Amino acid sequence: MQANLQWLDDPEVFRVNQLPAHSDHHYYYDATEQQSGRSRFVHSLNGQWHFNFATNPADRPLDFFQPEADLSNFDTITVPGHIELAGYAQVQYINTLYPWEGHQYRRPAYTLNQDKLAVGVFSQAADNSVGSYVKHFDLPAAFLNQRVHVQFQGVEEALYVWLNGHFLGYAEDSFTPSEFDLTPYVQATGNVLAVRVYKRSSAAFIEDQDMFRFSGIFRDVNLLALPAVHVDDLDLKPTVNADFQGGVLNVTTRLSGSQLTGATLHLCVTDDAGTEIAEQTQAAQTTVTFEPLRFDEVHLWSPDQPTLYQVTIDVLDSQGNRLEVVPYQFGFRKVELRADHVIYVNNQRLIINGVNRHEWNARTGRVITMADMQADIQTMKAHNINADRTCHYPDQLPWYQLCDQAGIYLMAENNLESHGTWQKSGAIEPSDNVPGDNPHWLEAVVDRARSNYQWFKNHPAIIFWSLGNESYAGEDIAAMQAYYKRHDDSRLVHYEGVVHTPNLRDRISDVESRMYEKPANIVAYLESNPDKPFLNCEYMHDMGNSLGGMKSYSDLLDRYPMYQGGFIWDFIDQALYVHDPVTDQDVLRYGGDFDDRHSDYEFSGDGLLFADRTPKPALQEVKYYYGLQH
């Protein structure tokens, strides 16, 4: 197979030869590794990579992926990192308009001219910069004679991958892991992994989030070794009995490998004290469905008491030798939308004391560390914040487990925002909206729903799937909802943009979600004998020195059971440290400060925290209202 540059233009090409999305389980050689959290089957490729920057596709180095390619004119770059913050390309912050506003005329493919794909919109664009990355590696000992995958956890915005000169595949969806099988071409030593990253592709139309616009490999890159029998996917479905006492755990695994025959899976369940409460053995096959595991008494997971159980699956070959061990922490909790149109979790009315959280670090942008994530969790817990909407894309993999462990509800949102296709300078004008009802954009967005579900389906913290943000609504987004509904009856589905298309009201969102709605209008809705509970997916826009009048929202919780709270916009300012030569200090800069035009300037400074993670004064107010008992 050959790479085709024109895939950049085509919304129907968004993954080529990419491995299917699967659960985010870790796997280890043995219990010792499991304890340490370091698996011999994972080898990080983070660090220094050879790098070439081209301002547009025509200038890219054509044969750089060949093993014998001359890289003497390549620089080095740190992976993960944004190409812009490495100094190659201009930093830009823009909110709803597309980043090329006033510089390039573009319309999404198959919108104004429905039958024809306009070739070159991105593949021949002057503003589509290209990063060409090369990494040399030898296989670690544990990888020899194993199947080998490469996993890119986040790359903006489109990538092509080669190994040892062979084209492996193509991926979009910047915030979702992409995996490719290296096995056919990988060698013990002297491997050459080449990645070409384009700043823009058709995906740009559906990744128009209110954020700094970056490109590059910005999350971890790992090599994964797959033992001769490997759990590709783990699907845990814990349910709580009607009496809220007992529970049932259903476990399904998808396996692959050359030694499936005769292999067995030994499953063990331990409670939060580490006591074994169930075990079961099943013969390995491509799909293994364990017998339901029933428990008379389970401790429920909640933000106040995030009780986690653990499943541990030992994969044993036909001789009984362990090939891998897969541990997974899970929780029992029950989310219900009852006939009274109120959401309950564990038989209690749900109250969302939430925030929207972009991933942010003032020095490294959306490249954030475990320490950043842990600090954010601590800040949330210390201020009675019980919920996070992952605006507007899936977060780094560890975030979900941290929320399970700490007790933070998650509204897990897809990577989707097409704001600039339907709202222009505030006016609603959806003439070129995607995905809309457009069949050419359908598969791309359903794939995003699929990936979000498959990666994160086992996390008790997630109580809502969210179809994306500010993308208007049409049949394509309804199809995303249908995907979630087909696969998951343990959670609710959220999407705000259906407020613009009332005819789809029954097919998109379980809740009446609005953003920045005035309290009086919320009252009007709740007094109108409504059919859905109300949620603010964004409210209390905390730009600069604001966040006043929160009482008017908080009081609604006491008046209306169907008012279930909301997510403050937002958690942390997006601003970047720059060295200021005038004061000789590192200072925080925002949109426009990089000569970037068009820009939305300081509009990204809406956090409860400043960009350096220090709290804004308003946080004490949030802590108070979010700490009230209703």
Place this chain on the structure above:
Amino acid sequence: MAYNTNQLKVVYGDASLGLGGADFHYLFSYERGGLESLVIDGKEWLYRVPMPTFWRATTDNDRGNNFSVKAAQWYAADRFTTCQGVQLRVDDHHFDELPVAPLNNQFSDHETATTVTITFQYVTSTVPSTTVDVSYTVTADGNIKVTVHYVGQDNLPELPALGFRFIMPTTATGFDYEGLSGETYPDRMAGATHGQFHVDSLPVTPYLVPQDCGMHMQTKWLTVTRNLTQNNADRDQTPFSLRVEQSGQPFNFSCLPYTAEELENATHMEELPLARRTVLTIYGAVRGVGGIDSWGSDVEPAYRIQADQARTFGFWLKRV
């Protein structure tokens, strides 16, 4: 003459009224239209005469809902309000005319009084204008009761702020107060705790674009502490303090190194001028910050300051 703790020394100057005691001396300037000098224990507390203030550095939400545009007259008024009248009362005697030469020829160098009230009438540069009367009542112990009366006027936009601003010649080392924790506004004070708080130096909340900040609502008392003066003969760096106390109602204040105009001028923190003074503003009314959105929604009605409504607020200035 020896100072008597029951009597103020009164100096009927040619352009000012001086009031003194054993450890203080105040100058009320007819020329400058206000309290020109507040010296306690030999330390000057004033850089220029205190003035009514009407502006707050535009917040992001003010910008978003066009409030600053609508209220722009008050920006000018904050800078260009002038004193247009002075009234003086010494004990029971009200001066129909200010006692400058030759009227003050009748006085000596040992005049005294027990209570002096001097009122400055400030007329705003708004169209139409309105008036703010600021009266200082000084008693023999040197305490000053300040009363600010905003008369109000129809056909003026809502006020961004209504306060009385003291600019001190050097930066404070910090301040202490009894009131609410943190930065509070009328629509954001439920989360604050009540207590006594110490704040080091004069922090400016580092919002991405500098804007109104550092408000402290419902304060019983405040002491501002400095350790430097501009007096070339004063090398002493022992900290010294001035106390503000509530008179009747608690007061609101901010204590910053900048005026609203200085904050307004900066688009980034690092553009703020070098901090060299202390700007203490006592607010009789504070506009809320709002929070519904940043592109149109106004502050809730209860937290706006209507221009046509008369308001009076007061506080004590006391030695520590």
